[in-house]
Amino acid sequence: MLYSDKVLEHFAAPHNVGELPDADGVGEVGNAKCGDIMKMYIKVDDGKISDVKFKTFGCGAAIATSSIATDMIKGASIEDALKLTNSAVVEALDGLPASKVHCSVLAEQAVKAALADYYRKQGVDPTPIVGEIGECEACHNL
């Protein structure tokens, strides 16, 4: 597997690992069957993501995409966090092998799932804002 140095860097020392006991939103995506589970915790203050942590079961790419995605949304406004795409994650990691692109999709979905949970806890229906968080296509084909 030809990983970029950036992927290996984030794998070896992932950023923002852990849990937030007082999280305002928690999202979990993926499943054990396909081998990747990402769980993301966010804390929201004044419309900004003031803190974020993650836990991931998965390969090197899954851990690296989680790590960099948390970096990318930490301190960002909710609006900007919602705009995080999987291709931005791939780019930030200096690329991913083709068979690992689904990990970046999972990272995007984990962020969206955490935000959806945040809205739900605020009594707001998240679907019009966050959209449907579908199954990752790769898993879907299993």
Add this chain to the structure above:
Amino acid sequence: MMKRFVYADNSATTKISDAVFNEMLPWLKEGYGNASSIYALGREAGFAVERARKQVADALGAQPSEIYFTGCGSESDNWAVKGAAHKLAAKGKKHIITTVFEHHAILHTCQALEKEGFEVTYLPVYENGIVRVQDVENAIREDTALVTIMYANNEIGTIQPISQIGALCREKNVWFHTDAVQAVGNVPIDVKEQNIDMLSLSGHKIHAPKGIGVLYMKKGIVIPNLIDGGGQERGRRAGTENVASIVALGKAIELACEDIPGRIAKVSPMRDKIIDALSKIPYSRVNGDRERRLNGNVNMSFIGAEGEALLLSLDLAGICASSGSACTTGSLDPSHVLLAIGLSHEVAHGSLRITINEDNDQADIDHIIQTVPQVVEKLRAMSPMWEDLMKNKKEVKL
């Protein structure tokens, strides 16, 4: 402290040994003649090829005329299985028996033959990873052309009852092929005594270079030529001989087979030490029969730690190993071998294969035993799957 480097992926490939390298080197330099040429330079190369053929034959209990050099183990497998199928189809025999956990060189070949209209029976290998002779017997039909069953599995190292299957096939008059790529040098093989009609092996698993293999074909087994061309390999697999690699393979198999009990006595205690130590990790399991397995094979699963992440972490600690997780197979499904012995996807994703050999020493083993538990713990600490398991939110059958 210097970072320790431990190569523990010897089922993937092995280091070319000094003895083999020294043997092949002259044939890359001054001995560059074409083995088919008439002058001394060519004749010497030709003699070297025939010496190597004899070394291979002696190691297997075969005749030199029954040894064919090929490009790799996969080529030998393809030639044997497709060749036998096509040969015997003319006699109305279009049924092949194999197992579910063969190497892909066999499985994908069988699938290709199914597309051509052949019927293939894939026998189960049960939780211990060993095929049952009774199942083979039950599967044999009037139109069975070939039984092809690996000698030892490449992932979990389980050794199959080859002698019994050979005797059965002889009795039933069915051709028997075995992929012995992982077995050569680790178990004593005698193709005559064991009634093996065809056998595949590969050089790079026994300290020869990559790109050289062998197909043993018993006298009387005639299948279509693999490569038509010149008269090399008695016209059945044409192409100018890869003299240096053939010489290397000859030397390598001689060395690999000269003291198999000695190798087993040296390596299997190291294997057992690793298995015993890593079995202390909670929620772990050993994959495949503990007794009937290759002397250097460790295959275990650690729930909640994903295989590829394990490998990358071990690499950071200087250890080369492999895994059957989906992420390492290049697909989303974990290894067919681990699924074949009944593992769930969850357990198969957390698998680790360590394959040691006589080049490894106690310090290597200690480094492995020290490092693996740390790495598993680190990955579990960040694993939501492990968290759920610890909070009893999830049940996993080991």
